[in-house]
Amino acid sequence: MAGARASDAGVARGLAAGEGWAIAEAWHRFAPMVLLTAERSLGSRTEAEDVVQDVFYRVFRKANTLRDPARLRSFVYSFTVRVLKSELRRRRVRGWFPFLSAEPPIDMLSPASDFESRELLTKLYGLLNRLTPRDRLVFVLRRMESMTVDEIASTMDISLSTVKRSMAHASSRLSRWVEADPGLAGLARGEHWGRAR
Amino acid sequence: MISRDRDDPRDAAALVALTELGRDAAKPHSIAELDQGLNAVRARLAAGAGQRRVVRRLALLGATAAVCVVVGVKVGSVARENPLAPEPAVAVSRIEGGTRLEGGYLSQSGSEGVKVFFSEGSLFALMPGTRGRLRSVSKDGAQLSVEHGTASLDITHSRGHRWLVEAGPFLVTVTGTAFTVTWDPASERFELRLRHGRVVVSGPVVRGGIALLAGQRLVVSLPRAETVITEEPPAEAVAISAGPVRPTVAPSAARLSASFQAKGVRARRWAADLANGHWDRILAEVDRDGIDVTLENAASEDLFVLADAARYLRRAELARSALLAVRRRFPRSPRALDALFMLGRAEEARENGTRAQAIDRYEEYMDQAPKGAYADEALGRKMILTNEAGGPAQARPIAGEYLLRFPNGSYAGSARALQRAP
Numbered sequence: 001m002a003g004a005r006a007s008d009a010g011v012a013r014g015l016a017a018g019e020g021w022a023i024a025e026a027w028h029r030f031a032p033m034v035l036l037t038a039e040r041s042l043g044s045r046t047e048a049e050d051v052v053q054d055v056f057y058r059v060f061r062k063a064n065t066l067r068d069p070a071r072l073r074s075f076v077y078s079f080t081v082r083v084l085k086s087e088l089r090r091r092r093v094r095g096w097f098p099f100l101s102a103e104p105p106i107d108m109l110s111p112a113s114d115f116e117s118r119e120l121l122t123k124l125y126g127l128l129n130r131l132t133p134r135d136r137l138v139f140v141l142r143r144m145e146s147m148t149v150d151e152i153a154s155t156m157d158i159s160l161s162t163v164k165r166s167m168a169h170a171s172s173r174l175s176r177w178v179e180a181d182p183g184l185a186g187l188a189r190g191e192h193w194g195r196a197r
Numbered sequence: 198m199i200s201r202d203r204d205d206p207r208d209a210a211a212l213v214a215l216t217e218l219g220r221d222a223a224k225p226h227s228i229a230e231l232d233q234g235l236n237a238v239r240a241r242l243a244a245g246a247g248q249r250r251v252v253r254r255l256a257l258l259g260a261t262a263a264v265c266v267v268v269g270v271k272v273g274s275v276a277r278e279n280p281l282a283p284e285p286a287v288a289v290s291r292i293e294g295g296t297r298l299e300g301g302y303l304s305q306s307g308s309e310g311v312k313v314f315f316s317e318g319s320l321f322a323l324m325p326g327t328r329g330r331l332r333s334v335s336k337d338g339a340q341l342s343v344e345h346g347t348a349s350l351d352i353t354h355s356r357g358h359r360w361l362v363e364a365g366p367f368l369v370t371v372t373g374t375a376f377t378v379t380w381d382p383a384s385e386r387f388e389l390r391l392r393h394g395r396v397v398v399s400g401p402v403v404r405g406g407i408a409l410l411a412g413q414r415l416v417v418s419l420p421r422a423e424t425v426i427t428e429e430p431p432a433e434a435v436a437i438s439a440g441p442v443r444p445t446v447a448p449s450a451a452r453l454s455a456s457f458q459a460k461g462v463r464a465r466r467w468a469a470d471l472a473n474g475h476w477d478r479i480l481a482e483v484d485r486d487g488i489d490v491t492l493e494n495a496a497s498e499d500l501f502v503l504a505d506a507a508r509y510l511r512r513a514e515l516a517r518s519a520l521l522a523v524r525r526r527f528p529r530s531p532r533a534l535d536a537l538f539m540l541g542r543a544e545e546a547r548e549n550g551t552r553a554q555a556i557d558r559y560e561e562y563m564d565q566a567p568k569g570a571y572a573d574e575a576l577g578r579k580m581i582l583t584n585e586a587g588g589p590a591q592a593r594p595i596a597g598e599y600l601l602r603f604p605n606g607s608y609a610g611s612a613r614a615l616q617r618a619p
Contacts, residue, residue, distance in 0.1 A: 023242075027235045028535075028570040032225055033605075035234075039223040046370070046397075049234060056238050118361075121222055124215045144220040146605050171212075178212045 012069035015060060023060055030076045031056065040144045041084050041137060043125035051087055055079045077155045081137060085156075088133035123184060127177050131170050138163055139170035221610045225574070228539065229505050286336030287358055288316040295323075301331035301342075315339070318353040319360070332363070347379040354394070364389075367400035367417070385419035407509070410475075424511055426476065467502040476506040480515070488515065492522040497532050504539060508546060517543040538562045538571040541578060552582045577608030580615065589618040 006014065006025060014022025034055055038048035058079050066075050128136050137156065141147045147155070153163045178184050226234070289297070295304050295311035303311045303323060313321040313331065321339075323329045327346025333339065338359040341350075352360050352371050360371040364380035367387050374394020380387055389398060393411045400417070407426070409415055416425045470478050483491045483503060495503065500519045507516035520543055523536040541558030544551070559575040559582075566572060576599050584592035596612035603609060 023239065024235060025570065027238065028231065031231055031234060032573075035226050036223050040219060043219070045223075049230075053234060053238050053241070057241050060238070060242055117218065117222075120215065120218055124219050143216045175212050178215065184211045184215065 007070070008072040009069035012063060012066055012072040012075070015063035015072075016066070016069075026059070026072070026076075027056060030073065034076065034080050037080060037141075037145055038084060041140045042087065043121065043128070047087070051080075051083050054083045058083070074155065078157065081141075081156050085133050085137060088136060091129070092133060120184075123181065127174055130177070131173065134158075135166045135170040135173075138166040139174070142167055228542070229509065232501075232505060286316065287319070287334060287338055288336070289331070289334055290314050290316045297331060301333070303329050303331065315353075317355065317358070320349075320351045322349045322351075324348065343378055343380050345380065345382055347377060349375075349377045351375040352394075365400075366419075367398055370397040370399070387415075387417040387419075389415045391415075424509070426510060467499055467506075470502075470506075476509045479503060479506040480510060480512065483515075488518070492518060493526075495522075497523050497527045497530055501532065501536070501539075504536075504543070508543065511546070513543055513546040516546070534562065534566045534569055535571065537565065538569070538575050541575065545578070545582070552586045556582050573603045573606040573608070576602065577606065577611070580608060580612060584615060589615050593618075 006022075008029075011022050011025050011029065015026060031052055034052050035048055038051045038055075039045050042048055042051065055076070059076055062079075063075075066072065128139070131139065134156075138152055141152045141155070142149070149160055149163050149167075152158075153160045156163070158166075291314050292303070293312040293314070294309050295306050297313075298304050303313070305311050305323070305325070308325055310325045310327065311323045311329070315321070315334075319339075321329070321331075321341055323343075324347040327348055328344045329346070329348055330342040330344065331339065332342050338361070340361045340363070341348075343362065343364040348362075348364075350360075350362065350371070352374055354374075362369040362371060362378060364378050364387055365382060365385070367380070369376075369378060369389065371394075374396055375392040376394070376396060377390045377392075378388070387400070389396070389409065391409045391411055391413050395408060395410060397408050398415060399407075407415065407424070409426070414427050416427075467479050470476070479502065491503070492500070500523045504516045504519040504523075507513070507519060517540065520536040520540045523530075524533050524540075527533050537558060541555045541562065544555035544558055556579050559579045562569065562575045563572055563579075569575075576595065580592050580595040580599055583595055592615050596615040599606065599608060599612045600616070606612075
């Protein structure tokens with residue numbers, strides 16, 4: 001069955017066969033989700049759009065290697081995590097060299113948000129930049145994407161204990177940094193909060 | 198190592214709030230943006246551009262790293278100190294016609310306006326009477342604000358710098374470009390004329406952001422919820438037409454149009470026009486060929502492109518007609534279901550459309566495609582519209598259903614907020 005009524009397995013089989021409708025359907029079915037994950041992980045809408053194109057280009061090219069067509073969603077997510085991880089690694093390496101271009105600025109701005117909210121976001125992603133790519137991704141998938149530990153382990157192809165260790169590491173470091181930042185202290189009392197909504 | 202879970206009370210409350218801010222700040226992409234992305238991926242697939250950005254970046258990175266290992270920290274320190282380094286830091290070099298006050302506000306001292314020159318060559322010029330502000334300037338770029346009046350910007354392109362310009366509730370994301378931006382708080386009117394380069398404008402009415410290309414002019418009227426994009430002739434063309442010698446007469450519009458009558462050609466060209474923001478061209482062609490003729494003869498993909506272009510240019514009736522044509526002429530195609538959802542969006546945008554009509558469309562879509570690609574958004578929009586029409590009490594059951602079906606969906610934040618609302 002083609003189009004919106006097709007199951008994930010049907011779409012995967014369509015992709016493997018190079019069907020045009022399957023490409024459109026897979027895109028419309030999964031791209032919104034991948035875009036949000038990428039934007040939350042990178043803090044940049046523009047970078048997220050680049051990443052998503054990379055992800056789907058790989059997915060469409062490699063669809064015929066998917067052994068269980070019913071697992072198309074996981075397949076897409078695993079490519080997403082791989083591309084995000086490599087993007088974060090790339091940024092980290094660039095950060096070692098001060099004469100290379102800086103971190104992309106935070107442009108995940110809701111239309112109604114004000115500069116204060118944007119500054120808070122800039123601070124958040126400034127702190128996330130200090131984490132390792134793996135810790136950062138685990139934190140974002142857990143806290144912003146509400147994925148379970150099992151799902152993260154499966155998607156990132158790492159063990160449960162590694163996920164828990166990364167999560168603990170990321171949380172404790174971020175908490176410490178946030179508490180040490182006087183500009184963020186007000187957040188705990190609800191100041192600023194609500195402006196970006 | 199002790200493992201900590203997501204609701205670990207030891208997490209700083211501020212971190213929890215920050216994380217929520219980050220989660221909610223990411224907004225779903227519009228259908229038009231998604232379609233543009235799909236077109237781009239298709240183009241890459243068609244071109245077989247196998248060695249992609251990542252590979253190129255890794256190669257570049259490898260080469261860069263090799264160079265850096267050789268020259269090391271010394272080069273870094275030289276780069277910081279040398280004004281001729283590849284990515285010069287952004288800083289204000291001088292201000293003409295005024296001074297910078299506390300908070301970054303620019304005060305005019307004469308009648309010529311204020312010009313702010315930046316160290317890497319960019320210029321921020323306020324027209325006389327305009328109130329503007331340097332919100333922040335860092336080595337990586339600047340955040341500027343136009344609170345009232347007109348400003349002209351000429352931003353030197355640099356991959357490492359990012360410029361943000363706030364004009365009222367609108368935000369212009371800039372790379373390297375030149376444009377004029379106007380914000381009138383009294384009439385709540387925003388205008389941007391892009392001379393060259395590319396910018397993305399986000400704000401009310403232009404949900405999800407609009408990418409503008411050189412020569413385009415965007416006008417947004419908030420009271421009328423109206424967005425109009427027009428193409429203006431480039432400066433060279435104006436100069437030619439104003440001169441005494443007329444250019445050779447171009448082939449007639451009819452001839453040009455006839456040459457594109459083959460449906461395949463039209464589909465490819467329209468898709469490219471849509472992706473490149475040339476929505477005016479699509480509508481001009483339809484107006485020339487006749488709306489009814491187009492609606493009766495165009496392929497389903499063309500009709501979708503037409504619907505998108507019409508929506509962007511606020512011709513909601515035409516968008517609706519194109520989608521209805523898809524439903525009528527291709528009732529069994531998968532795209533007919535997509536059209537049903539998009540009709541809901543068209544009803545929301547239409548001058549005489551009502552929330553009830555839009556909700557009906559969304560419900561119809563969910564009945565026919567409960568697991569369809571737009572089921573999440575259809576239920577989310579229904580929830581939002583119900584809240585607008587009847588308040589939280591009426592919308593709350595829908596919010597509950599939404600969270601049950603799409604706990605991580607695009608509208609999950611709004612649904613949770615509705616559930617918490619008094």
